[in-house]
Amino acid sequence: MTRGYAAFPTRFPLYNAPDDLPPQYGCGPIKFNGSNNALYERHLLFDNALSPSEVGDRERYEAIARSVRDVLSQRWQQTEETYSRENPKRVYYLSMEFLIGRSLSNNILNLRLDPMARRFFAENQLDELAILAQEPDAGLGNGGLGRLAACFLDSMATMQLPGMGYGLRFEYGMFKQQIVNGWQCEQPDNWLRRPDPWEVARPQLAVTIEFGCSFEVRGGNLKATAGASTLLGIPYDRPIVGYGGKTINTLRLWASAATNSFDFQGFSAGEFVSALAERLTAETVTRVLYPDDSTSMGQGLRFVQEYFLVACSLADLVRRFRLNNSDWNCLPDKVAIQLNDTHPCLTVPELMRILLDDAGLDWELAWDITKRMLAYTNHTLLPEALEKWPLRWFELMLPRHLEIILEIDRRLREEIVTRWPEDNDRAERAGIVERGAGHLVRMAHLAIAGSHSTNGVAAIHSRLLRDVTVRDLAELYSDRFSNKTNGVTPRRWLLMSNPGLANCITNAIGDRWITNMADLELLKPLAEDGEFIAAVGMAKRQAKLRFAEWLKSQAGIQVDPDTIFDSQIKRIHEYKRQLLNGLRIVALYNRLRENPHVDMQPRTFFFAGKAAPAYQVAKLIIKFLNNLADTIDGDPAVHGRLRVVFLPEYCVSMAERLIPASDVSNQISTAGYEASGTSNMKFMMNGALTIGTRDGATIEMAEAAGEENFFLFGLTAEQVAAGRDWYNPWWHYENEPETRAVLDLILSGHFTRHEPMIVDALRNILLIGGDTYRHLADLGSYMAADLRLQSLYTKQEAWTRRAILNIASSGKFSSDRTIAEYANEIWHVSPCPVP
Numbered sequence: 001m002t003r004g005y006a007a008f009p010t011r012f013p014l015y016n017a018p019d020d021l022p023p024q025y026g027c028g029p030i031k032f033n034g035s036n037n038a039l040y041e042r043h044l045l046f047d048n049a050l051s052p053s054e055v056g057d058r059e060r061y062e063a064i065a066r067s068v069r070d071v072l073s074q075r076w077q078q079t080e081e082t083y084s085r086e087n088p089k090r091v092y093y094l095s096m097e098f099l100i101g102r103s104l105s106n107n108i109l110n111l112r113l114d115p116m117a118r119r120f121f122a123e124n125q126l127d128e129l130a131i132l133a134q135e136p137d138a139g140l141g142n143g144g145l146g147r148l149a150a151c152f153l154d155s156m157a158t159m160q161l162p163g164m165g166y167g168l169r170f171e172y173g174m175f176k177q178q179i180v181n182g183w184q185c186e187q188p189d190n191w192l193r194r195p196d197p198w199e200v201a202r203p204q205l206a207v208t209i210e211f212g213c214s215f216e217v218r219g220g221n222l223k224a225t226a227g228a229s230t231l232l233g234i235p236y237d238r239p240i241v242g243y244g245g246k247t248i249n250t251l252r253l254w255a256s257a258a259t260n261s262f263d264f265q266g267f268s269a270g271e272f273v274s275a276l277a278e279r280l281t282a283e284t285v286t287r288v289l290y291p292d293d294s295t296s297m298g299q300g301l302r303f304v305q306e307y308f309l310v311a312c313s314l315a316d317l318v319r320r321f322r323l324n325n326s327d328w329n330c331l332p333d334k335v336a337i338q339l340n341d342t343h344p345c346l347t348v349p350e351l352m353r354i355l356l357d358d359a360g361l362d363w364e365l366a367w368d369i370t371k372r373m374l375a376y377t378n379h380t381l382l383p384e385a386l387e388k389w390p391l392r393w394f395e396l397m398l399p400r401h402l403e404i405i406l407e408i409d410r411r412l413r414e415e416i417v418t419r420w421p422e423d424n425d426r427a428e429r430a431g432i433v434e435r436g437a438g439h440l441v442r443m444a445h446l447a448i449a450g451s452h453s454t455n456g457v458a459a460i461h462s463r464l465l466r467d468v469t470v471r472d473l474a475e476l477y478s479d480r481f482s483n484k485t486n487g488v489t490p491r492r493w494l495l496m497s498n499p500g501l502a503n504c505i506t507n508a509i510g511d512r513w514i515t516n517m518a519d520l521e522l523l524k525p526l527a528e529d530g531e532f533i534a535a536v537g538m539a540k541r542q543a544k545l546r547f548a549e550w551l552k553s554q555a556g557i558q559v560d561p562d563t564i565f566d567s568q569i570k571r572i573h574e575y576k577r578q579l580l581n582g583l584r585i586v587a588l589y590n591r592l593r594e595n596p597h598v599d600m601q602p603r604t605f606f607f608a609g610k611a612a613p614a615y616q617v618a619k620l621i622i623k624f625l626n627n628l629a630d631t632i633d634g635d636p637a638v639h640g641r642l643r644v645v646f647l648p649e650y651c652v653s654m655a656e657r658l659i660p661a662s663d664v665s666n667q668i669s670t671a672g673y674e675a676s677g678t679s680n681m682k683f684m685m686n687g688a689l690t691i692g693t694r695d696g697a698t699i700e701m702a703e704a705a706g707e708e709n710f711f712l713f714g715l716t717a718e719q720v721a722a723g724r725d726w727y728n729p730w731w732h733y734e735n736e737p738e739t740r741a742v743l744d745l746i747l748s749g750h751f752t753r754h755e756p757m758i759v760d761a762l763r764n765i766l767l768i769g770g771d772t773y774r775h776l777a778d779l780g781s782y783m784a785a786d787l788r789l790q791s792l793y794t795k796q797e798a799w800t801r802r803a804i805l806n807i808a809s810s811g812k813f814s815s816d817r818t819i820a821e822y823a824n825e826i827w828h829v830s831p832c833p834v835p
């Protein structure tokens with residue numbers, strides 16, 4: 001094998017892509033370049049009826065995106081035609097969130113049009129980055145759960161599986177984050193203000209959804225008024241291009257619209273949502289995404305959103321099934337439905353309603369069909385995230401569904417009592433309806449009872465789910481439980497976002513890894529190859545330079561690429577422990593203040609992430625981190641050695657830039673709390689080394705790469721659980737001098753000179769309130785791991801060798817592997833190639 005390891009500073013990776021469109025696109029030899037850019041020029045001139053002198057980058061973006069859509073649209077149709085003709089078993093992925101980010105460069109890449117695109121931009125003298133930046137991130141999700149759904153769609157299309165995503169077309173996606181005086185401020189994200197070139201509205205396929213009541217808001221409370229009402233669901237389709245462009249699947253997003261009989265005045269919610277909700281009219285249901293990650297706010301509007309998603313999607317897929325099949329008994333042979341968390345779990349009673357009332361089946365048969373079709377993925381063990389809906393709401397809005405749920409509950413309790421006649425509380429613990437104040441429907445229990453498969457998203461998470469969180473049900477249905485460790489798509493998260501490293505890899509082992517990540521194992525021997533080590537080191541340096549340049553142009557922030565880039569980017573949550581990272585930084589700061597000659601690697605710490613608008617502690621953590629950044633920045637004693645940067649507006653596009661540039665990935669959740677994590681995987685593929693706790697998928701990553709190539713520290717999940725009754729943060733304060741010095745400096749107000757309430761809040765979280773998330777218990781071992789990390793960084797070759805071993809072991813964390821497991825073990829679907 002000949003190897004030229006040089007990493008190219010190109011924006012798109014170079015590999016053997018055809019110069020012209022491959023014939024499979026069915027639209028002849030259209031050249032997408034400067035000499036024959038007919039598609040582009042036509043869109044540019046005619047779509048907006050502007051003269052060339054009047055168009056700006058936004059119009060250019062739209063014209064390019066529409067040209068790419070023209071190129072893929074025939075293949076998109078052919079995909080659906082093939083599925084209609086072949087009538088394979090299909091899989092429907094139901095999710096409240098799809099955090100897809102930008103589509104243009106990803107679609108160009110997956111269609112393998114990138115060499116042409118590169119030439120096109122050059123020949124037309126267009127500013128590629130400026131044009132790509134015209135596309136807003138489709139922020140239809142909060143974080144990991146929504147991003148997982150997006151990665152899964154990419155893998156299903158790439159693997160030619162007949163799959164489809166169903167979600168909601170939120171007019172306002174995830175809020176935009178601004179930092180004002182250190183505090184988070186939320187701004188609405190009106191991402192659809194300008195026409196979106198990717199979506200295709202299909203009003204002819206609209207469905208009508210029925211509710212048992214009409215709605216209005218009185219005094220901040222959801223109020224149902226007499227009389228049934230209906231709501232219209234209008235589908236908007238987006239193409240999901242598989243790598244190589246062979247299969248183009250569909251993401252169908254529903255928008256709500258009024259029918260004449262729908263009387264809907266609005267709902268109230270948390271501050272941010274209610275500010276928007278007040279203006280809402282009949283089209284309210286899909287107006288805004290709830291910005292709460294891992295928390296259920298229990299809002300009535302959210303309940304209606306969940307039912308709306310389920311009812312529209314089931315009506316649509318049942319109609320499609322009926323076009324090709326006459327026998328309802330075949331449904332489970334033709335349809336698999338994956339429920340992404342409990343958000344779409346009203347699918348259980350809705351499907352039962354269809355089978356009982358529309359198809360006229362008897363209960364036993366309907367129940368059997370329902371269970372065989374449905375599978376449920378759990379995403380969190382946090383009690384505040386487990387959805388429970390008031391029985392009363394079912395009574396008002398969905399009375400037929402309530403009847404069905406009560407019957408499911410009755411039968412489940414009967415089954416439990418028969419099997420465990422001695423255990424009096426078990427039926428109460430495991431039942432679907434939680435009796436007591438208000439009566440609540442436990443959605444996770446409904447999902448487990450009404451499906452044939454329940455999975456967690458990493459080995460440790462699946463184990464805790466089964467053995468602790470829903471133990472009673474897991475004992476009853478032990479054969480339904482399994483693990484499916486999450487993954488991320490290497491197309492977006494390596495090939496597209498890190499062209500330098502992708503080239504290095506391809507030059508070394510060929511390009512099969514793009515769709516077969518197990519190939520990365522071939523890099524293992526190259527961890528000893530000096531030339532390859534140098535090339536990977538160079539690729540990292542290029543990514544850092546690229547990021548630094550971008551940051552300067554975007555935000556005017558200057559960072560030094562010769563420092564360690566040490567990142568923690570994710571939703572701000574107490575369990576994710578950004579505060580622990582803050583404590584580490586204060587400890588390092590203290591060391592430098594005490595002894596300016598101390599041996600310490602210069603470092604830049606990056607934080608990014610949003611806090612739920614109603615989550616006060618998380619917002620306080622953002623404020624503290626910003627204060628830390630300001631104080632350290634203003635202290636000449638540590639200038640050039642420590643730097644803290646909080647990057648506002650974390651989103652997919654930012655992750656694509658920062659992850660390739662990072663040397664260190666912080667995955668430091670309190671053990672037992674992070675279900676899986678997926679940014680940990682993105683960092684690993686991009687050659688960052690992980691400093692982290694034994695939690696979520698990080699455990700499996702360290703297993704794959706060897707623990708000696710990780711910086712693991714801290715309590716295990718078992719130790720965290722065992723200490724629940726006796727853990728005392730004061731012990732660490734009294735007995736660990738460095739911990740004490742860190743807290744003393746913070747509590748002295750050093751970082752919060754005119755903000756004593758922040759000091760009070762931090763004292764409360766970390767000491768007086770008992771330190772629920774064990775920051776102090778883990779700080780000492782975090783600092784020890786940090787010393788090991790710094791020491792390794794002084795030996796650049798050894799560092800890069802470990803980075804290579806991490807990359808080489810990251811194949812398991814491709815979403816292709818995850819989807820293969822779902823397809824084989826849960827869905828029983830096979831590829832349906834488009835000829």
Ligand SMILES: *Cc1c(COP(=O)(O)O)cnc(C)c1O
Nearest residue numbers: 143144570651652655677678679
């Ligand atoms: C991957 C990703 C996440 C998930 O990050 P975790 O660290 O696993 O919580 C959240 N948001 C965005 C934008 C992502 O790309």
